[in-house]
Every structure is written in C-alpha cells, then in structure tokens.
Amino acid sequence: MLAAAAIAADRPAVGSELERAKAAFAAGRHVEALDAARRAADSAPASLPAVLLRASIAEFMGEFDEAATYYGKATTLAPNDPDVIYRNASFAVRVGAYDRALANLDRLLRLHPWPIRWLFAWGPSRIQPALVTQYPLLVQIVQAQIDILMEKGDLARARTLALAHGIVQPDRNYCNDARGKAGQVSSDETFHIFRLAALAQPDAADCIWWYGQWLTDEGFVRLGRLMVAEGTRVTPSAGNKASGAAYLRVRLGGDREVSKRAEQLFLIARQRYLRDGDVEGATRLFEEAMRLSPRFVRPYHYRAQIAWDGGDDTGAVTWLERALQVDPESWRTHRNLGRLLGRLERFPAAETELTTAVGLFGDDAGGRLALARVLYAQGKYAEYARETSAALAFFKRYGQELPETRDFLARHERWGPGVGVPPAPDPPVIMGWNYD
Amino acid sequence: MTEHLAVLVVAAALAAASPASAEVHRWIDADGVINYSDRAPQPSAHPVAPAAEPAAEPPVVMATVAAPLAVPAPAPIPMPAAIATPAEPAPSGPVTLDVLFELTGTKRQLAGLTARLAREFRPAKGQVLAPAQVTIERIVARTFHPDTVYQLAKEEFARGLDRAKLEAKLRWLRSPLGRKVAALEIATADPEHDRELAEFGATVAAKPPSERRRQLVERLDWVSGASDVSADVTAALSSSVTRAIALNAGGGRRPSRRQIESQAEEVRAGAAVTLRQATIVSMLYTYRTLSDEELERYVEFESTEVGRWYNALLRRALLTTLTRTFDETAQAVFAAVPPDRWARATPTAR
Numbered sequence: 001m002l003a004a005a006a007i008a009a010d011r012p013a014v015g016s017e018l019e020r021a022k023a024a025f026a027a028g029r030h031v032e033a034l035d036a037a038r039r040a041a042d043s044a045p046a047s048l049p050a051v052l053l054r055a056s057i058a059e060f061m062g063e064f065d066e067a068a069t070y071y072g073k074a075t076t077l078a079p080n081d082p083d084v085i086y087r088n089a090s091f092a093v094r095v096g097a098y099d100r101a102l103a104n105l106d107r108l109l110r111l112h113p114w115p116i117r118w119l120f121a122w123g124p125s126r127i128q129p130a131l132v133t134q135y136p137l138l139v140q141i142v143q144a145q146i147d148i149l150m151e152k153g154d155l156a157r158a159r160t161l162a163l164a165h166g167i168v169q170p171d172r173n174y175c176n177d178a179r180g181k182a183g184q185v186s187s188d189e190t191f192h193i194f195r196l197a198a199l200a201q202p203d204a205a206d207c208i209w210w211y212g213q214w215l216t217d218e219g220f221v222r223l224g225r226l227m228v229a230e231g232t233r234v235t236p237s238a239g240n241k242a243s244g245a246a247y248l249r250v251r252l253g254g255d256r257e258v259s260k261r262a263e264q265l266f267l268i269a270r271q272r273y274l275r276d277g278d279v280e281g282a283t284r285l286f287e288e289a290m291r292l293s294p295r296f297v298r299p300y301h302y303r304a305q306i307a308w309d310g311g312d313d314t315g316a317v318t319w320l321e322r323a324l325q326v327d328p329e330s331w332r333t334h335r336n337l338g339r340l341l342g343r344l345e346r347f348p349a350a351e352t353e354l355t356t357a358v359g360l361f362g363d364d365a366g367g368r369l370a371l372a373r374v375l376y377a378q379g380k381y382a383e384y385a386r387e388t389s390a391a392l393a394f395f396k397r398y399g400q401e402l403p404e405t406r407d408f409l410a411r412h413e414r415w416g417p418g419v420g421v422p423p424a425p426d427p428p429v430i431m432g433w434n435y436d
Numbered sequence: 437m438t439e440h441l442a443v444l445v446v447a448a449a450l451a452a453a454s455p456a457s458a459e460v461h462r463w464i465d466a467d468g469v470i471n472y473s474d475r476a477p478q479p480s481a482h483p484v485a486p487a488a489e490p491a492a493e494p495p496v497v498m499a500t501v502a503a504p505l506a507v508p509a510p511a512p513i514p515m516p517a518a519i520a521t522p523a524e525p526a527p528s529g530p531v532t533l534d535v536l537f538e539l540t541g542t543k544r545q546l547a548g549l550t551a552r553l554a555r556e557f558r559p560a561k562g563q564v565l566a567p568a569q570v571t572i573e574r575i576v577a578r579t580f581h582p583d584t585v586y587q588l589a590k591e592e593f594a595r596g597l598d599r600a601k602l603e604a605k606l607r608w609l610r611s612p613l614g615r616k617v618a619a620l621e622i623a624t625a626d627p628e629h630d631r632e633l634a635e636f637g638a639t640v641a642a643k644p645p646s647e648r649r650r651q652l653v654e655r656l657d658w659v660s661g662a663s664d665v666s667a668d669v670t671a672a673l674s675s676s677v678t679r680a681i682a683l684n685a686g687g688g689r690r691p692s693r694r695q696i697e698s699q700a701e702e703v704r705a706g707a708a709v710t711l712r713q714a715t716i717v718s719m720l721y722t723y724r725t726l727s728d729e730e731l732e733r734y735v736e737f738e739s740t741e742v743g744r745w746y747n748a749l750l751r752r753a754l755l756t757t758l759t760r761t762f763d764e765t766a767q768a769v770f771a772a773v774p775p776d777r778w779a780r781a782t783p784t785a786r
Contacts, residue, residue, distance in 0.1 A: 277690070309692040404705070411658050416739060419661025419747045420668075423705075 017043065018050055025057060030276055034061050041070065048077045052084065059091055062268035062285045064261065067091060082111055082137060089144060096260025098148050105141050112138070120165075128166040142167065146199070151260070153226050159199050168200035175200075175207035182210065182431070190214060198227060205235035209244065213432025216252060219267045219298070222260060225252045250331040250360040251433065253297060262293035270302060279306060297323040297330045298436050304336065313344055331360040332436055335367050342374045350374040358387075361433065365394040366426035369405060373424040381417055385409065388422065398429050533590050536602070539609050541622035542750070546589060547582040548625045553758065554580035556673060557765050559778060568773040575772060579765040585757060592753035604742040616726070617734050624722040636721045637714075645720055652731050653719045659738045660747050663708070663715035665754060670711070671704035672759045680766035685775045 021036035034057045040047070041054035055070035071091055074084045089104035109117055112135060119131055120138055132139045142165045149158035162168045174197035181193055194211035197204060209231030215224030225248060232244025248254060269285035272278040283306060286299040300323035307315035320337040323330060338353030354371035358364050372387035388409050395402055408422040428434035537543045554576050559569060578584075608614045623629065644650070657663050675696050682690040691699075723731050737743050 277692070305694070309694055311693065404708070415655045415658050417744060418658045418664070419744065419751050420664035 018053060021053055021057065028276075030057070030061060030272075031278055031281065033057050034063070045073070046077065048074060048081070048084075051077060052087065055091075056087065059094065060268070061272070061281070062265050064095055064265070068095075080111065082108060085111075086137070086140060093144060093147060093151075094260070094264050096151075098152060101144065101148060105144055108137065108141055125164050125166050128164070132165070138165075150198075150226070151223055155198075155202075155226075155230060159202060162199040168196055170200070172200065175204040178207055178210070182214075187218070191218070198230075203234060205231045205240070207231075208234060209240075210431060213247070216432050217435045219270065219436070220263070221252055221258055221296075221298070222263050228252065246360075247432070250329050253295065253327055253330065256293075256295035256327060258293045258296040262289040262296055262299075265289040265292070266296070266299050266302075269299070273302060273306065279310075282306070295326040297327045297333050300326070301333065301336055301436050304340070308340065313340075316340055317344075329360065331357055331364070334360065335364065335370075338367070338374070339370050342370060342377075345377070347374045347378045351378065363394065363430060364433070365391040365429065366424075368394075369422075369424040369426070373422050376417075377421050379417070381412070384422070385413065395427070395429065400427055400429070402427075533594060533597075536606065536609075537586075537590070539606070539618065541618050541625070543586055544622055545625040546586055546754075548627060550580045550582055550585045550761070552627070553669075553673070553762075554765075557769055563779045564773055564777060568777060571772045572769050575768045576765060579761055579768065585761055588760065589753045589757040592756045593749055596749045596752065598745065601742045601745045605746050608737050608742070613730055613733055614737075616730070617723070620722055620725065624718070633718065633721050636724075637717045640717050640720065646728075648728055649720070649731070650716070652728065652735050653716050653723070656719055656731075656735045656738060657712065657715050659735065659744065661751050662719070663712040665751050666711045666715065667704045667708045668751075668755055669758055670707045671700040672755065673762050674703040675700040676759065676762035676766040679763070680770040681775045683767065684770040 017036050017040035021033045021040060024030070024036055025033035034054075037050070037054040037057045040050040044050050051070050052074045055067050055074055058064075058070060059067035068091070071084075071088050074081075075088060078084050085104050085108045089101045089108065092098070092101035092104060109120070112120070116131070116135060116138075119127065120135075123131065132142075142161060146158045146161050146167065149155070149161065159168075163170060168174065174193065178190075178193045178197045182190055185193075191214070194207065194214055197207040198211045201207065208227055212224045212227030212229075212231055215221075215227060218224075228244055228247055232241055232248070235241055235244065265285045266289045269282045269289065272285065273282035276282075283303070286302050286306075289296065289299040290303075300319050304316040304319035304323070307313075307319055317337070317340060320333055320340065323333040324337070327333065334353045335357035338350045338357055341347075341350035341353060344350075351371065351374050354367055354374060357367045358371060361367070368387045368391040372384045372391065375381075375387065376384040388405065392402060392406055392409070402425055404423045405425060408418075412418060412422075534543075537546075557572065557576050557580075559572060564572065609618065624633070645653070678691065678696050678699065682696070723734075726734070738747065
C-alpha cells in the first residue's frame with residue numbers, strides 16, 4: 001500500500017523528467033536529455049517508457065554499456081513487446097552482436113501468426129509486397145536481416161533475401177538511378193539508392209565501388225571496405241583492380257581490424273564533438289574506440305583535432321604521429337599532419353608529409369595545393385608552379401576554376417616571387433576521399 | 437613593403453570610402469562568431485540577452501563597420517614637396533633598427549596605423565555606458581600605445597635580421613630616389629591625406645592611369661605584399677575579436693578554433709579583392725609625382741632579393757605584432773565589458 005502510494009506520488013515527477021528528456025533531445029541538447037532520462041529511469045525503474053527512453057538515448061550517445069543494461073531491463077519488464085524486441089535487435093546490430101540480433105528478429109517474427117510466418121519465409125516474391133504492407137514489422141525484419149548479411153560479407157545471401165522479399169526488382173537498373181541522383185539528394189537517400197544498386201546488380205562494379213566510397217566518407221568503414229573489395233573483385237579492368245586495392249590500403253587501413261563497436265563509437269564521438277561540442281564525452285568515446293581497435297586511425301585524427309582546437313599544437317602533432325605508427329600508409333593521416341605542420345610553419349616536415357600524401361593518392365589536388373604552398377614558403381618556386389599547375393588542371397576537369405589560386409600563380413609567373421604565400425583551397429571533388 | 441605601411445592604411449580607408457566597394461556588414465551571431473557579409477544580418481542573428489546593468493539601449497553586441505578599417509576624418513593635405521625627407525643616419529658605425537625605421541618612416545607610419553586600428557575597438561557612441569567607455573579607452577590606450585607596438589614590431593623584425601641585406605637596403609634608402617619614395621609614403625600615412633585620397637580614388641575611373649603605370653603599380657603591390665598584408669590584418673582582427681567574445685560571452689556553445697580560423701579565412705577572402713583594388717588606387721595616389729621611370733626603378737629594387745627579404749620580414753613582424761596586440765586588446769576589452777553589455781547597433785553600410 002505504501003509502495004503503491006510512493007509510485008503514485010512519483011508519477012508526475014517521472015512524467016515531467018520523461019517529457020524534459022524528450023524535449024531536450026528534440027532540441028538537440030543531448031547530454032541534458034540523457035541526464036533527464038537517467039533521472040526518469042532511476043526514479044521509476046518499473047516504468048517501461050522511462051527505461052526504454054534511457055536505453056535509446058544512451059545508445060544514441062554511444063554509452064553502449066548503459067544502453068545494454070537498460071535494454072535488458074526493458075526486456076525483463078516487457079519480454080514480448082515488439083518495440084522492445086526490435087530495439088534490442090537494432091542495438092545488437094549496432095554493436096556487431098549479429099547472432100543476438102538474429103535471435104531477436106526471430107522472436108519478432110514469431111509474434112506473427114504462423115501462416116504469415118510461413119508465407120514470409122517461403123511464399124513467392126510476388127506476394128511479398130502485399131504481405132509487408134499488411135504487416136509492416138516484416139519489412140523492418142527483412143531489412144535488418146539484409147544489413148546483417150551485408151555486414152558479415154555475405155552479399156550473395158543478402159541479394160537473395162532482397163529479391164525474395166521484393167526489396168529490389170530483378171529487372172530494374174538501380175545503378176542508373178544512383179548515377180543520376182548521387183550528389184543531388186540527401187545523404188540518407190544517397191545511402192538508400194546505392195544500397196539498392198549494390199543489392200540488385202551484382203555485376204555493377206562501379207556502383208558497388210561508389211557505394212563503398214560513399215560509406216567511407218560517411219565513416220562506415222567496415223561496410224565501405226567490404227563494398228570496395230567487392231567492386232574491385234567484380235571489375236574486369238586491371239587498372240580499376242589496382243585502384244581498388246590501393247584505396248583499401250591507403251584510405252581504409254588495409255587489413256587492419258576495426259570492430260563494429262569501435263566504428264560506431266567513432267561515428268557517435270564525431271557527432272558529439274562536431275555537432276554537440278561535447279569535448280569530454282567525445283574524447284572518452286574516441287579513446288574507447290582506440291582501445292578496442294588500436295590500429296583504426298580515424299579516432300586519432302579527431303584526438304588531434306580536439307588538441308588543436310584547444311590550442312595544444314604539440315598534442316595535435318603527437319596524435320597524428322601516433323596514427324602513423326599504427327598505419328604508416330594512411331593517406332589522410334599524412335595529409336592532415338602535413339597541413340598541420342604547414343600551419344605551424346614547419347615547412348620541411350610539412351613538405352615530407354604532403355609529398356607522401358600525394359604519392360599515396362595522385363589525384364589529391366587539394367593536397368597538391370597544400371604542398372605547393374609549403375614549397376613556396378621555402379622558396380622552391382619551380383616545384384610550386386609544377387604542383388599548382390597540376391592541381392589546377394585537375395580541378396578544371398571537374399569544373400572548378402579556383403580563381404585566387406590561378407591568379408596567384410599567374411602573378412608569380414609574370415613578376416617573380418611575391419611576399420605572401422599562395423592560397424591552398426581544398427574543395428571536395430572525388431567521392432570517398434573527402435571526409436573522415 | 438618597406439614603406440607600404442602607409443599604403444596599407446590608406447588602402448583600407450579607401451576601401452571603405454570607395455564607391456566601388458560593396459556594402460559590408462559586420463555582426464555577431466548567437467555563437468559569438470563575427471560575421472561579415474554584403475547583406476544585413478537576419479533578425480535571428482542577434483541574440484538578445486538580459487542586460488547586466490541598467491541600460492537605455494537594448495542589450496547586444498558590437499558596432500558594424502563598412503570595411504576592415506574606419507574612414508578617418510577628412511583634413512587639408514600638405515603637398516608632398518612640403519614634407520620633410522626622412523632623417524639621414526650617421527654615415528658610419530652600426531646601424532640600429534631605430535635608425536632604419538626612422539629612415540624608412542616605418543615608425544611614424546606604424547603609429548598612424550595603430551591609431552586607426554585602435555578605433556576598431558572603441559565602441560560607437562551609445563553602445564556602452566559611460567564607465568565602460570572609459571574602461572575601454574584606458575585598455576586601448578595602453579595596448580595600442582605607439583611605443584609598445586613599435587617596440588614589439590622591432591623585436592620581431594630583429595629575429596630575421598641579415599646585416600648584408602640590411603646594408604643593401606640602407607644604400608637604397610640613402611639614394612635620392614629612395615629618399616623621395618620614403619617621403620611620399622610618409623606623407624600619405626598622414627590621416628590628413630585621406631580626403632584627397634578619396635577624391636583621387638573617385639576620379640580614377642574617369643581618368644584611368646596609363647597601362648604602363650597601372651602595370652607598375654600592380655607589380656609593386658605584388659612584390660611588396662601590401663594588399664596581402666591588409667587582408668591578413670583584417671582576418672587577424674576578426675579572429676581576435678571572435679575569440680575574445682567567445683571566451684567572455686556567458687552560456688551557449690563557443691566556436692572552436694577551427695571555426696574561428698575558417699571564418700577568418702572567409703573574411704580574408706571576402707576582403708581581398710576590394711583591398712587589392714583600393715591598394716592600387718592608393719599607390720597611384722602615393723606615387724603620383726614619380727615619373728614612370730622612377731617608379732619602375734623603385735619596383736625593380738623591391739623585386740630584388742634585398743627588397744623581397746625586407747618586405748617579407750616587415751610583413752611577418754607586422755602581422756605577429758598586430759595579432760598579439762589585437763588578442764591582448766580584445767581579451768581585455770571583453771573581459772572588462774562582456775559582450776552582453778554592448779548595445780546592438782543597426783547594421784549600416786558606408
């Protein structure tokens with residue numbers, strides 16, 4: 001009786017904390033949202049909405065141990081709730097616990113009547129669209145299964161599943177759609193169309209490759225690596241095979257292991273730093289990612305960025321040097337270090353790093369301009385002019401004129417060296433080489 | 437750029453006054469980031485915070501300016517011929533930097549430059565309460581004291597000193613043409629020339645210089661780095677103020693170093709073209725009494741290794757000194773009078 005009274009008395013407080021958490025989350029105040037969700041779940045441990053909200057926000061914030069605990073509590077509170085089961089499955093996919101994810105998806109499927117399960121598993125593909133329209137949860141199940149198969153590298157089974165359930169149509173050219181839309185639609189839509197192309201057209205080497213490069217820029221390095229490897233395998237061109245192999249080596253760390261959890265921690269940490277300005281939280285997650293996958297260089301790049309943003313130039317250099325120790329062929333690391341050393345006016349060292357960067361990736365026109373700048377600063381004018389001309393010609397092929405850079409070179413060639421240093425813009429040009 | 441401090445100053449003034457220059461608005465957004473744009477800020481760009489002390493004006497931020505540097509008050513202009521030539525150093529004995537900077541007029545020009553830059557930190561009338569105004573005046577008077585700035589610049593310059601090149605530079609400065617050029621540049625540094633310069637600028641479009649003259653002046657700008665330094669100074673000012681506001685603004689997310697530098701690069705790029713045009717006009721004005729042959733000889737000297745060495749060294753010393761002065765001033769000003777105690781001024785274009 002007393003307990004019931006206490007719970008009743010707690011309800012308004014829980015409700016207000018829940019609302020506060022939701023409002024803060026919706027407003028982008030994620031740290032505050034997690035704090036409110038914690039208070040709500042602590043004050044009402046038997047409240048499914050409170051427990052589930054805490055689990056969800058903790059997952060979103062990369063607090064995976066906390067998320068696992070509270071998804072577990074939610075399962076205890078409502079073992080047959082489809083939402084709870086699906087969220088458990090989704091979280092398991094995020095941290096790479098694929099068997100657990102599949103078990104949860106199976107449980108979700110078993111919540112449906114057996115004829116529906118039978119039709120879903122064995123029915124002809126022509127009835128699948130109607131089936132999933134009537135039972136929308138089935139779409140989520142099959143999409144999650146496809147994701148798992150793709151992430152495990154079993155592209156053949158993923159394609160079979162996608163065809164069987166009408167996710168892709170056998171006679172449609174998704175690759176053409178992707179070619180037409182890439183760069184003109186949102187990031188989510190780009191992901192969607194490339195994914196369908198990769199699923200529908202096993203021979204479309206270019207599209208599979210682009211999908212991999214898009215994933216690489218977005219930070220999904222594991223699936224990106226699998227897709228680039230697949231595109232490289234499928235392409236009949238020896239030159240493309242060599243390019244694909246080089247991309248895997250200098251852009252994706254070669255065979256250096258990156259766990260799913262480390263990749264996801266990195267992605268979330270990057271968001272916490274860049275989007276939320278949460279230095280402490282981001283730093284902790286980056287370091288956890290480094291601990292889980294010590295040869296994964298991207299977290300090192302962001303630790304360097306955080307150090308530099310905080311005015312610690314030496315720390316920034318040290319983090320990038322540490323990254324090169326774990327992956328000496330990382331094009332991005334050489335490039336970042338070269339640009340940083342250039343800013344610090346350590347020109348000979350900057351030249352070495354940037355020369356390595358453009359050696360690893362010959363079409364790195366932005367890196368070439370950064371190199372040209374440090375060459376100019378050292379009075380190496382002939383090399384400056386050569387690198388700048390090469391970069392300008394490259395950018396021009398992609399419709400970018402860079403008038404300031406061109407003008408500086410023209411004045412230099414006409415009147416000899418000036419007092420300033422040339423501009424070194426770095427516009428993105430080739431998908432897959434732009435972001436970390 | 438030996439003597440181009442003058443050009444730097446007047447070019448910026450001209451950029452502000454030139455009818456060719458677009459409207460530039462400066463404002464500070466909710467993140468404390470300084471923005472420069474050819475369009476007025478949207479209303480949402482102005483955070484309205486509670487006033488820290490009773491104020492007649494709505495609480496807000498900083499003045500808007502039309503260009504990197506303010507336009508000075510017009511005044512009558514003495515003709516170059518009436519201006520004394522720089523002092524001649526002693527013919528023998530070690531040459532000190534004081535002598536060098538006296539000879540080139542750098543010391544006087546630097547004083548004029550710092551006086552103009554100091555105005556950027558002074559609030560417009562009514563922007564802050566009287567006690568805050570006094571506080572800011574004291575800070576600016578201290579940090580922008582001509583002797584302090586000069587001393588800093590001299591120390592920075594001394595770091596890259598090369599005696600042989602310095603001697604060569606002095607030989608040029610002692611030549612009749614060298615002295616004539618220095619005198620012209622010192623004269624232009626005087627704010628009293630600003631009105632005549634503005635009038636001159638207005639006539640350039642109608643009475644353009646000969647192609648040869650224009651080419652010489654464009655080359656002089658290139659080898660001296662005059663407009664380039666102006667753009668760098670503008671960017672440095674933007675960075676310092678943004679950083680100080682971020683450090684002293686209450687609440688909200690602070691812009692990162694990366695954001696501040698990226699913004700400064702944008703400011704620099706945005707100002708560069710206007711500043712270059714203004715520098716060309718300013719140089720046409722400054723050297724208007726030189727013949728083409730004299731100007732060409734001057735440009736040739738500036739293009740030599742000695743000329744480039746001196747200009748590069750002075751550029752570096754100037755930028756380092758001014759950046760340090762901007763940082764110190766901005767930090768002290770916004771620590772003493774936080775951003776939310778500055779009244780918002782309606783963006784105006786000049």
